[in-house]
Amino acid sequence: MPCYCDWSDRRWNPNTGLCETCQGSYKDCSGKLGHEVSDTLDEATFLKEYKKEEYPKPSVTVDIVIFTVIDSDLKVLLIQRKGHPFKGFWAIPGGFVDVGDGYQKQGESSLEAANRELAEETGLPIGSCFLEQLYTFAEPNRDPRTRVISIAHYALVPSNLMVFVHAGDDAAQAQWFPVSELNSLDLAFDHGKILQMAINRIQGKIDYAPIAFSLVPQTFTVAELRAVYEAVKGDKYDPSNFRRRFHRMLQDGVILPATGKRTTNGRSAQVYRFKA
């Protein structure tokens, strides 16, 4: 039986040759355009005899730019390198992608690797933060030791989870830096470029995607959300105009009123929550 899934949703299982969602065989799919349908035995033989090519391969890592907002200030988590090269320089946390044996066992996806690394670095459980791929940095000589390709990601830690994050626990190994102070920092490898791209990305994306909600607690006030926008954009927003945008999101059902109020210095404020 062929796969009837939408063309962009088909997901072939390489061991069975079946689509993972509908269990249709990819071999039954071909022929619509009159081309040759491959012989099953042929392909099985081919895969068995597939020669592990001898070409050099790169190491592949995931790097993560971890953002949070502390005291209305956008910050990133950096790690001081203990070893060479760039010993003593500050670096974005990262790690290798597990590729299994590279053949029968193919290991984890890059997103899984990034999730693992993010959890290790922050101490937060997997899935508690927004995490997304940013860009892949694949210039030669990024690392003097060997060819390393880095799939860079960025993560957003909500401010209320910060109390659980163990950054700075073990004597300045990891530390939060305000993005405004990054220019006075010596960054390892091409991590300056990666950081700049990550900052540009969230500054652009906050205008059309609901990423700000990943930086505030589950419930938040208008002013708290505005503080996140101001921290990310590095600019001031008119409170009343921002409220109007907020109110539109409320009308559109993007935001829902929550029970309770919050008071800081002046009048107490209504609390809201992000829907789904």
Next chain:
Amino acid sequence: MPCYCDWSDRRWNPNTGLCETCQGSYKDCSGKLGHEVSDTLDEATFLKEYKKEEYPKPSVTVDIVIFTVIDSDLKVLLIQRKGHPFKGFWAIPGGFVDVGDGYQKQGESSLEAANRELAEETGLPIGSCFLEQLYTFAEPNRDPRTRVISIAHYALVPSNLMVFVHAGDDAAQAQWFPVSELNSLDLAFDHGKILQMAINRIQGKIDYAPIAFSLVPQTFTVAELRAVYEAVKGDKYDPSNFRRRFHRMLQDGVILPATGKRTTNGRSAQVYRFKA
């Protein structure tokens, strides 16, 4: 002398340890935060004795979704696979990234690889088309043979260069498909996902970035540019409202009037060109 470049622009040459733009040494940079400055000899020894780790590595390829607009229709270039797996299926063109020996010689960047592949596939000289990284697909088991990580790109071929593109030359090896017909096609690997993401990307990006100019000839009329927008978005634009947007770009200096007029069926139209 330390490097005085902007933090996000620093580019360390791994052989010399110098910043490529200002020739400042990265070793003179450290210490601003009071951390240990690494001994030069120490690091040289370290790099020499650096052990080539034995962990399995993935193969890394670049894939390119090549777009063009033919007869007001958005099309992508696909290749029919000759060998297993997915023999006879249609696939996005791609190739391996040259990583040199992986150590002293680290080969080419992924963008260089993509440029090379794009030139091979279209027959156009390098640099004649817009080319940008899209997303890196790194799920395990994407390829049943071995762990392959694909750095996907997308390219935009201007319609006037289409006459030089040798797609379909050698008996349906390569062929342009309208994006509206992709759902009736059997696509290899996860190339359906890649295509869908590429389409989403250009549909979103055309609203805030000048990518449409990469799909028209150097000089174009308002209607020609509108046809590109309509092809990409798959929707109709009101000619007079589109003209207003066009006029604003003219006022902002994004577009400049060019000499000459172009006539098709009715009144002849003014010709413009994109600035830089």
Next chain:
DNA sequence: ATAATAGTGTCTATTAGACAATATCCT
């Protein structure tokens, strides 16, 4: 003359920026 396309103008609704005014809370 007519069909077809290029180009202009108008009305309305939505949205953003600037800013005044009122409401509520804490000390």
Next chain:
DNA sequence: AGGATATTGTCTAATAGACACTATTAT
């Protein structure tokens, strides 16, 4: 009472969608 913040409202400018209208060219 007074400082601070929340909340509402108003005026203006920019932009987009719908649509009527005029201009120019080929046949």
